[in-house]
Amino acid sequence: xxxxxxxxxxxxxxxxxxxxxxxxxxxxxxxxxxxxxxxxxxxxxxxxxxxxxxxxxxxxxxxxxxxxxxxxxxxxxxxxxxxxxxxxxxxxxxxxxxxxxxxxxxxxxx
Amino acid sequence: xxxxxxxxxxxxxxxxxxxxxxxxxxxxxxxxxxxxxxxxxxxxxxxxxxxxxxxxxxxxxxxxxxxxxxxxxxxxxxxxxxxxxxxxxxxxxxxxxxxxxxxxxxxxxxxxxxxxx
Numbered sequence: 728x729x730x731x732x733x734x735x736x737x738x739x740x741x742x743x744x745x746x747x748x749x750x751x752x753x754x755x756x757x758x759x760x761x762x763x764x765x766x767x768x769x770x771x772x773x774x775x776x777x778x779x780x781x782x783x784x785x786x787x788x789x790x791x792x793x794x795x796x797x798x799x800x801x802x803x804x805x806x807x808x809x810x811x812x813x814x815x816x817x818x819x820x821x822x823x824x825x826x827x828x829x830x831x832x833x834x835x836x837x
Numbered sequence: 838x839x840x841x842x843x844x845x846x847x848x849x850x851x852x853x854x855x856x857x858x859x860x861x862x863x864x865x866x867x868x869x870x871x872x873x874x875x876x877x878x879x880x881x882x883x884x885x886x887x888x889x890x891x892x893x894x895x896x897x898x899x900x901x902x903x904x905x906x907x908x909x910x911x912x913x914x915x916x917x918x919x920x921x922x923x924x925x926x927x928x929x930x931x932x933x934x935x936x937x938x939x940x941x942x943x944x945x946x947x948x949x950x951x952x953x954x
Contacts, residue, residue: 759940770930770945771881814881818939825871825943829880 731817733828741836744805748831750815751797760798761816771814810835840864841933843946851954857917858949860931866911867933875928887914921953
């Protein structure tokens with residue numbers, strides 16, 4: 728089993744739709760969690776950190792479920808510019824143990 | 838905000854050439870930097886963790902003699918792909934963490950697209 732697993736997609740949804748991704752992790756000792764987005768042929772860019780109580784940034788909501796060991800990302804009122812690959816990142820207790828998910832591809836259609 | 842600069846952004850060279858890629862933290866000191874490689878339509882793969890003032894920690898399957906890492910200062914890490922071959926063609930990305938807290942996210946350089954002919 729992979730340490731961090733994501734549904735690769737692609738998710739193809741119409742503009743304005745709400746879409747959600749999940750990411751599961753295997754190490755219960757994982758301490759911090761992030762969502763990044765990566766556009767084609769570009770570097771990953773931090774979208775948001777994921778806090779235990781859940782957090783929201785505009786149209787984006789991230790949640791953490793430690794009991795079930797998954798994090799989620801919800802995008803409301805999706806825009807064409809949201810089309811990208813979304814990477815789940817899990818960090819362990821040491822600075823060097825950072826695991827990337829394989830990414831979920833999202834395509835927003837007009 | 839924290840900025841990581843990577844140079845060059847694109848390299849095309851002949852097989853057998855050694856290529857050096859620089860990763861700089863522009864407005865913060867980074868005791869640890871990370872080097873990743875990404876093949877088309879695949880996930881980022883951690884190659885090694887670069888530690889300032891000490892040897893890099895390589896991931897399993899990554900040849901340390903092939904991919905030389907030097908972290909000479911708190912703001913600069915370099916990755917040298919020695920005697921590069923076409924199979925080394927890939928997108929190489931570095932990252933650094935601002936601060937030492939485990940909750941600090943990584944900030945990525947722009948990446949270097951390496952093409953070996």
